[in-house]
Each structure stands twice: as structure tokens, then as C-alpha cells.
Amino acid sequence: MNAPADSAAPAPQAARRTRLRDYQAQLLARMQAAQSGAAQAHHQLGVAIGAARYLLELTEAGEIVPPGLLAGVPLTQPWYLGLANVRGSLLGVIDLARYFDAGASAAGPDARLVSLAPRLGLNCALLVTRVYGLRRAGAMQAEGATLRDADGHAWTPLSLAALVREERFLHVASAAR
Structure with missing residues (x-):
């Protein structure tokens, strides 16, 4: 047995x-x-900048925090909002909606700061109108330079690495002195 x-x-x-x-x-x-x-690589961060929707690569984005008090910096571009203290680090804050369109602003009740990934080499955060969370671009339909999701929303991929190399983005000082 x-x-x-x-x-x-x-x-x-x-x-x-x-x-x-x-x-x-x-x-x-x-x-x-x-x-x-x-x-x-398969997921991006969906954000609203003004009325438009954008997709940011996760490897280029850092923390997402609510906007706090900003220390203004004189003689800077209108889209440069000042400095924010985020967990002990001073970050320059760019209103990305105003950077893209002088008459717009990302400020509002759902606005968030999205810091840049350390690998991009700038202590900077972007003020976005709203954060939608993770999106999968591979599941969207390509329409030229934009992508359309299953709900019919158009999304534009935005390279933060390319943004931080733009001459205009790097020069926050205003011309008037």
C-alpha cells in the first residue's frame, strides 16, 4: 500500500x-x-495642453505634482512662470499652453506640473492643463502627425527631448530690459 x-x-x-x-x-x-x-515604449502619458491632447514618452517625463507656490522671476518670457520647489529641488516652470500660443494658458483646477526626466538635463517642469494618464499609442489609428483613439479623440505625440533642444525654449529671458 x-x-x-x-x-x-x-x-x-x-x-x-x-x-x-x-x-x-x-x-x-x-x-x-x-x-x-x-x-x-508601448505606453505614453496623455496630457491636455490648452484644448489639445498630447502624448509624452514615459521615459522623458518625471514626477506629476499639483502646482504649488511659484517664485516669480523678473525679465522672463510670459510663458516662464517662475520657480517651484518640488521635493527640495528648484524647477523652472513653463506654461506649455502659453509657450505654444501666446493667448492661451494651462492654468486651471485640473492643472498639473510634469517634471522632465533627469536624463534630459534640465531642472524644469511643464504646466499642463490636465493629465489623462497612460495611453497606448499602438492601439490608436494614425492620421498623419496625429493619432486617434477609440473614443475619437486626436492625440499629438510630443517629444520632450526635442522640446528642450529648441532655441526658444532654452532662452527664457525677455528681450525687453
Whole structure:
């Protein structure tokens, strides 16, 4: 009678080892994808800047925080709002809606600051009108330079890396002195 019980015992252990091996392989694949950026490449951060919707690469965006008190900086462009203290770091704040269109502003009850990723090399945050959260551009329909989601909303990809290389973006001082 002991023989059947003994032969049944190794089967659950073997199945457990197989499940553990499969889990470890899946975990390794996820870690490698995260390190290579492949996991993030499929999702972007959806934001509103004025009335338009934009997609930001997650690797180019940092923290998202509510706007707080700003220290104004004299003799700067109207779109440069001043300095914000975000977790002990001073960040220059750009009203991106006003940067794109002088008559617009991103300020409002749903406005947020999106800091730039440290790899972009600027201590800067962008004031956006609203943060929609993660979006999957791969699931959207391409229409020229824009993408359309399943709800019919148009999204424009916005490269923050390209933005911080723009000559105008880098010169916040006003011409009038």
C-alpha cells in the first residue's frame, strides 16, 4: 500500500518545480523588458495642453505634482512662470499652453506640473492643463502627425527631448530690459 503513495509524492514536487521555473522565466523576461525600456515604449502619458491632447514618452517625463507656490522671476518670457520647489529641488516652470500660443494658458483646477526626466538635463517642469494618464499609442489609428483613439479623440505625440533642444525654449529671458 505504501508504494502508490510514494510514487504520487514526486509528481506534485515536479509540478511545483516546473511552475517555479516558469515563474522565474517570466520574471526575468519582465525585468529585461523594463531595463531595455521595451515595457515603457508601448505606453505614453496623455496630457491636455490648452484644448489639445498630447502624448509624452514615459521615459522623458518625471514626477506629476499639483502646482504649488511659484517664485516669480523678473525679465522672463510670459510663458516662464517662475520657480517651484518640488521635493527640495528648484524647477523652472513653463506654461506649455502659453509657450505654444501666446493667448492661451494651462492654468486651471485640473492643472498639473510634469517634471522632465533627469536624463534630459534640465531642472524644469511643464504646466499642463490636465493629465489623462497612460495611453497606448499602438492601439490608436494614425492620421498623419496625429493619432486617434477609440473614443475619437486626436492625440499629438510630443517629444520632450526635442522640446528642450529648441532655441526658444532654452532662452527664457525677455528681450525687453
